[in-house]
Structures are given as structure tokens and as C-alpha cells.
Amino acid sequence: MNYWKSVCNAGTRPKCIREQLVPFPEYRPISAGDTIILYDYSNNDIYGPMIAITGCEEDLVPEAWQGQYQYQVKVAWDELYRITSSEFPRIENSEEFSEEEFQQVVDLLQNEGDRLMLLEWGTPAAALDTDIVAEPRDSEIASARKDLEAQLENEPPDAETTEYQSVEQVARQEAFREAVREAYDETCAVCGIRRETPDGRPEVEAAHIKPKSEGGPDDIRNGIALCKLHHWAFDNSWLSVTDNYRVEITDAQCSDGYSEFVSLDGQNLELPADPRMYPALKYFD
Numbered sequence: 224m225n226y227w228k229s230v231c232n233a234g235t236r237p238k239c240i241r242e243q244l245v246p247f248p249e250y251r252p253i254s255a256g257d258t259i260i261l262y263d264y265s266n267n268d269i270y271g272p273m274i275a276i277t278g279c280e281e282d283l284v285p286e287a288w289q290g291q292y293q294y295q296v297k298v299a300w301d302e303l304y305r306i307t308s309s310e311f312p313r314i315e316n317s318e319e320f321s322e323e324e325f326q327q328v329v330d331l332l333q334n335e336g337d338r339l340m341l342l343e344w345g346t347p348a349a350a351l352d353t354d355i356v357a358e359p360r361d362s363e364i365a366s367a368r369k370d371l372e373a374q375l376e377n378e379p380p381d382a383e384t385t386e387y388q389s390v391e392q393v394a395r396q397e398a399f400r401e402a403v404r405e406a407y408d409e410t411c412a413v414c415g416i417r418r419e420t421p422d423g424r425p426e427v428e429a430a431h432i433k434p435k436s437e438g439g440p441d442d443i444r445n446g447i448a449l450c451k452l453h454h455w456a457f458d459n460s461w462l463s464v465t466d467n468y469r470v471e472i473t474d475a476q477c478s479d480g481y482s483e484f485v486s487l488d489g490q491n492l493e494l495p496a497d498p499r500m501y502p503a504l505k506y507f508d
Contacts, residue, residue, distance in 0.1 A: 225257045226325035227275075228314070229296070232265040235288050243299055244284055245273065246292030253279040253296055260328055267308040267315065270339075272329045273298040304336030340393050359394035367391070367398035371443055379445065379503040382438035399441040403429035406495040407448030413462065413470055415493045416450060428454050432506035444503040447492075456484060464507050468492045 229245035239245050245261055253259075253275050260271035276297050277283065283295040308315050311328050320328075340359075359367075374380075409425040410417040418426040427448045433439030449457055456462050461484050463471045472488040475481055494501055 225254070226320070226322060227251060227253055227257060227259045228320070229259055229261050231261055231263050233263065234265075235292075236261070236263050236266075236270075238287055240270070240303075242284060242287065243273075243297060244287060245296050245298055246288060247279055247294040247296065248292065250294050251279045258325065258329065259296065259298055260325070260332070262308070262314050264315070269306050269308055269311065269314060269328065269332065270303060271300075271332050273300050273303070302333075303339045304332040305339055306331050306336040310335065359397060363391070363394040364397045364401070367394040368402055371395070371398055371402055371441065374442055375444070375499045379442055379505060380440050381505075383440040395441050399443070399446060400429040402443050402500075403446035404448050406443060406446075406497065406500040407493065408496075410448065410493055411450035411453055412447050412493045413449060413453040413457075413487060413490075418450065426450060430454050430457060432502055439506065442503075443500050445506045447502050456480075462487065464492060464502070464504075466504055468494060468501070 229239075229247060231239050231246065235246065239261060245259055247253075255275055255277060257275040258271070259273040259275055260269055261273065262269050276299050279294050279296050281293055281295075282290075283297060287295065310331050313320070313324070314328070404425060404427055407427065408417070409419070409427050411427055420426070427450055429446050430449045431439045431441075432445050432447055435441075439445050447457075453462065461473055461475075461480065463473070465471050468491060470487045470490045470492065472481075472484050492502075
């Protein structure tokens with residue numbers, strides 16, 4: 224495994240993060256599995272560690288950065304961190320680093336850095352390219368959760384009525400996920416199955432019924448707990464919900480997958496124990 228530094232600025236960084244793609248001004252002998260750190264010289268921030276999943280190839284995404292960077296590498300990460308370059312000043316004016324120095328940067332990122340979270344697509348902050356923010360504190364998530372539960376005393380809103388700052392938005396997203404999963408006892412509302420990983424993390428996901436990209440609010444009643452398969456099926460119009468909370472399957476008998484989903488047609492949804500948290504039918508329209 225080798226280490227590499229990719230350079231960006233405040234204008235090019237959002238695409239690096241969102242598309243998991245980093246640029247190089249010329250060819251580098253990068254191999255899949257190599258470690259990459261991303262240095263934003265305009266804000267003096269370091270991001271990483273990223274793992275290369277391709278070599279350094281020409282025009283993987285030809286339209287990226289208006290074609291200014293011909294050589295590109297697709298990257299991935301389990302967790303992404305950020306530190307300021309003041310914690311490793313040599314990165315600001317040096318091109319060459321030893322393996323030990325790169326490992327020092329990786330250690331700083333993982334031990335001292337802010338763990339970052341992507342904002343959801345469709346949020347005002349995402350539209351403004353404020354693409355990542357530090358993970359919110361537990362107290363901020365708890366405060367957002369309290370606000371979401373207080374909203375249950377009011378009519379479900381048609382859309383998000385408050386514009387939140389970036390950290391507030393992420394805290395609210397996390398609170399929404401927690402509240403929806405707990406409302407359904409971490410069980411898929413469609414198939415009624417409850418799964419978790421060997422270390423106890425639930426598989427079920429909190430899906431927005433009316434998508435965020437269409438103005439759907441982070442309201443518990445605009446959420447439904449779905450396993451990964453039925454989340455995909457819901458997002459891709461394989462299934463919908465009737466006015467009496469029954470599953471309705473799209474009649475697409477010639478499409479692969481129909482035979483798997485058709486047995487769910489007419490089945491009752493598994494609903495929360497608290498009727499206040501039932502999904503609002505208006506969001507299914």
C-alpha cells in the first residue's frame with residue numbers, strides 16, 4: 224500500500240466529497256487499496272483517510288471540474304475526518320512525504336479530527352455546496368429529537384417550515400432517523416422483519432415518504448421504517464400505501480422482481496404503537 228496527496232480548493236472540494244473522486248494534475252502510479260489524503264489549500268484543511276478503489280485514470284468523470292483535471296481516482300471511506308493543516312504544517316508547502324509522515328497524518332485525522340457527515344440531498348445547505356459538517360453532539364441530537372416529538376401535537380406540515388444551519392440540519396436528520404426507527408421498533412413496516420448486525424446495529428432504515436428533494440419535512444409522520452430491500456422498492460415505485468395503510472404493488476408483471484413483491488399486495492403495514500406517529504397519508508400523494 225502507498226500513500227498519496229490530492230489537492231483541492233473550496234470550489235473543487237464539494238465534487239471530491241460528493242462523487243468520491245479526487246483529482247491529480249498528472250499521472251500517478253496509484254493502485255486500488257492505496258491511501259489518499261485530500262488537502263484543501265484555500266481553507267487549509269486536510270480530509271481523509273480515503274482509500275483508492277481505482278487506479279489513476281484519465282477522465283473517469285469527463286465533466287468533473289470542467290475538464291481541468293484529466294487524471295482522477297475514485298475513492299471510498301468507512302469514516303471521513305477533517306483536521307486543520309496547522310496540525311501538520313508541512314503539507315502546505317511540501318510535495319514529498321515519507322510513509323511515516325503520511326501515517327502521522329492518518330493518525331491525526333482518526334484520533335484528533337472531526338468526524339464528518341454528508342448533508343442529505345435536497346437540503347438548502349447541500350444546494351449551496353456546504354457538503355459536509357462535523358458530527359453533531361449527542362445533546363444537539365437530543366434537542367432536535369425533542370423538537371420533532373413536540374411537532375406531533377400539530378398538524379403534519381406540507382414542507383419544512385424552518386431553515387436550519389448546517390449542524391442543526393444534521394442533528395435533525397439524525398434525530399429523525401432515530402425517532403422513526405424506534406417508532407417502528409426497528410422493524411420493516413412492509414415485511415415485518417427485524418434484523419441487526421452481529422454488533423447490534425439495526426438494519427432497518429428511516430425513509431422519507433415525501434422526499435427531501437421535493438420539500439418533504441423531517442417530521443416523524445413523514446417517515447416510515449423499511450428494510451434495505453423495501454426502501455429500494457419504495458423509492459423506485461414498486462410499492463405504495465393505500466388510504467387504509469395497506470401495501471399496494473405496481474402491476475408490472477413483465478419486470479424482474481414482480482414475482483418477489485406481488486405477495487405483499489394488500490398486506491397491512493406494521494404501524495407504530497403510538498398512533499400519533501402513524502405516517503400521514505398526505506405524504507403518499
